Amino acid sequence: MDSQIIISGGGPIGSYLASNLKECSVQIMEEHSEIGKPVQCTGLVHPRVVELANAEESVLNVIKGFRLFFPDGRVLEVKTDEAKAVVIDRCRFDNICCDSARKSGAVINTDSRIIDFKREHNGLAVSYMTDNKNNEINTNLLIGADGYKSHVGTCAGLGCAKEIVRGIQADLEVTMPDQDLVEVYVGKEVAPGFFAWILPCGEFTRVGVGISKGNGIPSKYLDSLIEKRGFGEVNRTQTYSGVIPIGYPKSTYADNIMIVGDAAAQTKPLSGGGLYTGMQCAKYAAETALDAVNSNNYSAAFLSAYEEKWKSEIGKELDRGMIIRKVFTGMSDKRLDEAGKLLDKPEAREIIATGDIDYPSKLARPLLKSVPSLMKLAPGALKTLLLGR
Ligand SMILES: Cc1cc2nc3c(=O)[nH]c(=O)nc-3n(C[C@H](O)[C@H](O)[C@H](O)COP(=O)(O)OP(=O)(O)OC[C@H]3O[C@@H](n4cnc5c(N)ncnc54)[C@H](O)[C@@H]3O)c2cc1C
Incomplete structure (x- = not known):
């Protein structure tokens, strides 16, 4: 050999x-x-990833929370004192x-x-x-x-x-005022079948969009988000795209x-x-x-x-993630807004603040117990999660 x-x-x-x-x-x-090279990644990971790879030198920024923007304009903000994630230079x-x-x-x-x-x-x-x-x-x-x-x-x-999501992102020469918060946008107009993100990276900001198959050209959604966020005139230093495979x-x-x-x-x-x-x-x-x-x-x-x-x-985490993804992609913008309204409560925000980006499905059961009305959004699938199957 x-x-x-x-x-x-x-x-x-x-x-x-x-x-x-x-x-x-x-x-x-x-x-x-x-x-x-070429880079095809946003570079947002839990600090444990950097530890596993002994790659502390690649860290650009530390993230402690997020702002989640719903289609109706509601903003769900969750801030913590912990390093929930770091941005790396991929x-x-x-x-x-x-x-x-x-x-x-x-x-x-x-x-x-x-x-x-x-x-x-x-x-x-x-x-x-x-x-x-x-x-x-x-x-x-x-x-x-x-x-x-x-x-x-x-x-x-x-x-x-089982599925692919196409992603595109651009690095913009602009500094976000809140360096420890990532912005996330959901809704059919912004990012059908996935989500969009605005990630502070110190002196620059990474804006990206993921969309599922059959929704047209990703760059159209990226340009529209950049415009909507008021960054239309800002210089883009890099634009890169990639594909995310989902479902083993x-x-x-x-x-x-x-x-x-x-x-x-x-x-x-x-x-x-x-x-x-x-x-x-x-x-x-x-x-x-x-x-x-x-x-x-x-x-x-x-x-x-x-x-x-x-x-x-x-x-188990990947299977449960797949169930939640199906619920999410099956929701109309109106349904997403309803979910936003139900989650935008102190007790729900407190639970979300305990989340771990590598095990997001672990939030499902405590959230469904604390806000039982979430069940009505997708009774069958959410019951499966609640019962832990
Ligand atoms: C837009 C976007 C944003 C993302 N953001 C994040 C994020 O924030 N956090 C996160 O954890 N993940 C993120 N990901 C996912 C992450 O980038 C991938 O999960 C990760 O790169 C997987 O690493 P890999 O080594 O398996 O594959 P890859 O990084 O794709 O590496 C595969 C390598 O194989 C090489 N190759 C392919 N075919 C051949 C061949 N026939 N012969 C020889 N070499 C070959 C390629 O050139 C490449 O270098 C993102 C992905 C995309 C597309």
């Missing part, structure tokens, strides 16, 4: 995975020439993760795009393109950390995400194969955040990969331990 493990994708999850695979030979193949973050993979012994190959693989003996012959040339490398285990389009997952027939596929492993991170749509259905969940899953992918190397067993039956582990850690 040229390498015991090959990771397709040098994004944060591929690198974090490699940094947890010290005891074996690992090569990362990244199609781009530079790690961390390019810096990705490079820190990659350095740590390198320190753990992984070889990083940039400009190397995996195009195919075929089974040979007990392993895989993986084809990749570099310098316009077709090359081949042999491995026992190929792990797809290759993002939402996951070539590895597709070729292995693992299925795809039918399987995340096969003989000699695993997929992780966005490749396995291990994102939070409510916010689209995928760094924490992807890193959690990468930890289990690494554990299973090391067990596979030690037992020289790369069969699907053996690798199924990976899926069992990641599902037992975050599967």
Whole structure:
């Protein structure tokens, strides 16, 4: 074997995975020439993500609360004294993760795009393109950390995400007065099927919009939000877009194969955040990969331990997030306004203030108990959440 493990994708999850695979030979193949570019992320994460990656240097700002804007103009404000989230410089973050993979012994190959693989003996012959040339490398285990389009997952027939959300954002040369509050906007006019955000990042401000499929061009919604917020004349230093996969596929492993991170749509259905969940899953992918190397067993039956582990850690949160997302996307603006009215009460705000951005569904039960009239918004689905199924 040229390498015991090959990771397709040098994004944060591929690198974090490699940094947890010290005891074996690992090569990362990244199609781009530079790690961390292009950036396709807002960079809002819980501080635990920065701790996991030892990436304190990538932090740009600390967020302690939010203002949630409803279609009728109601603003639900929740402020806390805690660092609820931090804004990171994603390019810096990705490079820190990659350095740590390198320190753990992984070889990083940039400009190397995996195009195919075929089974040979007990392993895989993986084809990749570099310098316009077709090359081949042999491995026992190929792990797809290759993002939402996951070539590895597709070729292995693992299925795809249930849904995609398209996001676009711009960095504006404007400083927000309240640096510790993120603004969030919901409603069909602003961001159909998802939400929009205005995130203070110190000397600049990141404005973004996510929309679900079939709602036209995301940039139209971004321009309209920027205009509406009074930033129409402000200089945009960067604009970038990306895709968020939502709803994990039918399987995340096969003989000699695993997929992780966005490749396995291990994102939070409510916010689209995928760094924490992807890193959690990468930890289990690494554990299973090391067990596979030690037992020289790369069969699907053996690798199924990976899926069992990641599902037992975050599967329930992702499933509950999916139920809430369905309730949210099924609501008209009028219904959203009703929800806003019900939530804009001191007792509800107090509960929301205890929330954790990585486990948003944990708020559902206390909120439904404290404000039972929320049940009428979607009785069937919300009852399922309340009963904890
Ligand atoms: C607009 C937007 C905003 C977001 N905001 C947040 C946020 O605030 N917080 C948060 O936690 N998450 C956020 N996310 C999600 C987050 O960006 C992803 O969950 C995260 O990047 C997943 O990391 P990954 O390594 O799995 O995939 P990626 O970051 O997509 O990395 C995959 C890598 O694989 C490479 N690759 C792909 N195909 C091949 C191939 N065939 N061969 C070799 N290399 C290949 C790609 O070049 C890429 O470098 C956001 C996403 C979007 C689109």
